[in-house]
Amino acid sequence: MTSGLQQKNSILILDFGSQYTQLIARRVRENKVYSTIVSHKITAEEIKKQAPKGLIFSGGPASVYDEKSPKCDKGIFKLGIPILGICYGQQLIAQYFGGKVRRTREREFGRQELFIDDHADFFSGLPGNITCWMSHGDYVSSLPKGFVSIAHTLSTPNAAFASRDRKVFGVQFHPEVVHTARGSEIISNFLYRICRCRPSWEMGAFIKDTVSHIRQLVGKDSVVCGLSGGVDSSVAAVLIHRAIGRQLRCIFVDNGLVRNREPEEIKTIFRANLHMNLDFVNAQNRFLKRLKGVTDPEVKRKTIGDEFIKVFEEEAKKIRRVKYLAQGTLYPDVIESVSATGSPSAKIKTHHNVGGLPEKMNLKLIEPLRELFKDEVRELAKQLGLPQEIIHRQPFPGPGLAIRIVGEVTPERLQVLRDADDIFVGEIRKAGLYNEVWQSFCVLLCIKSVGVMGDERTYENVIALRCVSSSDGMTADWVKLEPALLGKVSSRIINEVKGVNRVVYDISSKPPSTIEWE
Incomplete structure (x- = not known):
């Protein structure tokens, strides 16, 4: 759903299983460059067709010398596209070009002092030393031929390296996390000084593209939206409403797991103020009955998700020509539930609007925010004209108070x-x-x-x-x-x-x- 300009001015992030992969995408977008996350299994030919300005290899939990560790298509290194490897990504680059990777004596986790040895391009504009965030059990012990070290820590001699002829860079630390000082500037240097990107990613274009896509997808059918009143589902509803108007029917399910006065506030905002179709369903007894005796958090989430969809399917049958269920699923929901790219990332927990869906659902999903982060959604909410009490509402879990x-x-x-x-x-x-x-x-x-x-x-x-x-x-x-x-x-x-x-x-x-x- 991105414009042609953004597709030609984008960064591809190859996911090797890091829990921080989504953060890399967020940092790139903060610098007004569109980014998409793809599986590390993507072929060089597929990348060539997409013609990104640069590639970023994420970190990951594996060791490059393990037999089953994730690898990428070797043809990627021959495309001439700038590459930045982070943590595991750096080690993978070093191994491919003939360097050596070894285990550390002790796993390095936390803040470390990074000493910058070369301020050209990649570290341009940064001071001589900054705090960086390390999380690794391996390190590049010997550089490949043609590579030079451009930064070090007291325990990691090759904390950052470069092969400028190849436009290939690697860092052992994580510039994408907030614990690394000036991390966004480091990524910005890669985007603008190495990849020659342009600042073209902005919410106005996202709204235009998404509205057009939804309108074309839905046609004359109807959409039901699970409205919780949080910023995610609210933005999804307003965005879809802008595309198809009265074809959207919002449903607020009072599952008995909401906070004091919440149902009344939702009715006021969406019925009275935003003039949207809103059906109110009192399903408290249904949910509480199913949760009786349940103590395991994963079972709670899946039980709530299952009942949530059942209620929706029942309500949807009352609506003419409904074929779609809209949800406010975000990137963090996806990465904490399942790997969106088929990469070996560890599952943290099930979100009710991701992993809790029954396999045989009778409605097709529309998730217009699936590739956005919370701060991007809040910016989107401002541009869509949502009230302040929605824009600044703190995140509230889909399963509600049940998991609190x-x-x-x-x-x-x-x-x-x-x-x-x-x-x-x-x-x-x-x-x-x-x-x-x-x-x-x-x-x-x-x-x-x-x-x-x-x-x-x-x-x-x-x-x-x-x-x-x-x-x-x-x-x-x-x-x-x-x-x-x-x-x-x-x-x-x-x-x-x-x-x-x-x-x-x-x-x-x-x-x-x-x-x-x-």
């Missing part, structure tokens, strides 16, 4: 979580932090603790507070909230929410943890 309850989901436990979450998010808003952080929410734990209230012993629930900062959801750091704010939230929850006598604060980052607990 560790253990069984019951009406009583849901209400405890809703009331606690109301207090926490409300105080975050009062402190002026809601739009500054990525997510802030409560988790109801599966344990109870002893407490004292009114001189009496209590044995009640524990609430965990989670507040993280992020730019895309792929990595995240916990937010250092003021002790006074945490104290106020804790006091209010314990005093105002019946059944809670202890509040804790989650100080783990992603990785190694995930943002959600389940």
Whole structure:
């Protein structure tokens, strides 16, 4: 769905299984160059037909000397297209051209000081040393003939190398993650100084192309959209509505797993303000009945996803000529559920709108945001004229509060979580932090603790507070909230929410943890 200009001015990212592959694509797009992720199995002939300006080889969990490690078509190196290899990608390049790759004594993971030895082109405009992010168990111990080292760390002599005649570069560190200082500038140098790209990727062109594609695809048929009220499904709905108007029917399913006042707010925004077709379905009893006794998080997700689709298929039968189901699936949803490219990336968890779909679904999928990141979706929302309360709404998981309850989901436990979450998010808003952080929410734990209230012993629930900062959801750091704010939230929850006598604060980052607990 990209324009001809963008297709001719694009970067292909070969996925070798890294969990950071989507971040590479995001960094490229931040520099206004369109990027697409393809399997490492793509042939040189296929790449030649697409005529990208450059190639980026992602990292990956394998070792290049393993028998079953992923390799690429060797013909790619003969195309004359600039290549940047990151981590595993760098090692693969070194091996192909005759260099040596060895295991490190100890796996290197975390921040390291990078010393830049050559400031021409690739490191142009950068200081002599920067902080970089390492995550590897192998390293390039001997450079191939014709390659030179252009940066090093105290433990990695060839942290970056170049073969300028071939326009081939490699880095052992990860410039795509936020932990690498000036990483976006490094990628920008590759795009503009090495690949000679032009800044042509922007949301206006995406809207035009996507609307045209949807209109052509749907024809005179109807589309149902699963509307949650979050920015993802809202943008998908408004984008599709712009393409086909009244042929779109939005359905909000109240599965009993939403927050306080959410159903009423959705009705107001989409019926009264945006004048869109919106059907409201009360399915609380159906979902809670199916979740009874379920404690495994993956089973929860799949159960909710399965029931979600069943409800939609039932509602869709009431709509004339409906053939499509629209969803607000994003890139991070896809990469954390399954490999979108057939690459050996590890599965983290199932998202209800990706891996939870039943195999025999009676509706065809439309996912117009499938290759976008959250920040791109927010920019899209602004250009589409969505209200601020939607644009800046914090991400909310598809399975709702079910995965913020560790253990069984019951009406009583849901209400405890809703009331606690109301207090926490409300105080975050009062402190002026809601739009500054990525997510802030409560988790109801599966344990109870002893407490004292009114001189009496209590044995009640524990609430965990989670507040993280992020730019895309792929990595995240916990937010250092003021002790006074945490104290106020804790006091209010314990005093105002019946059944809670202890509040804790989650100080783990992603990785190694995930943002959600389940």
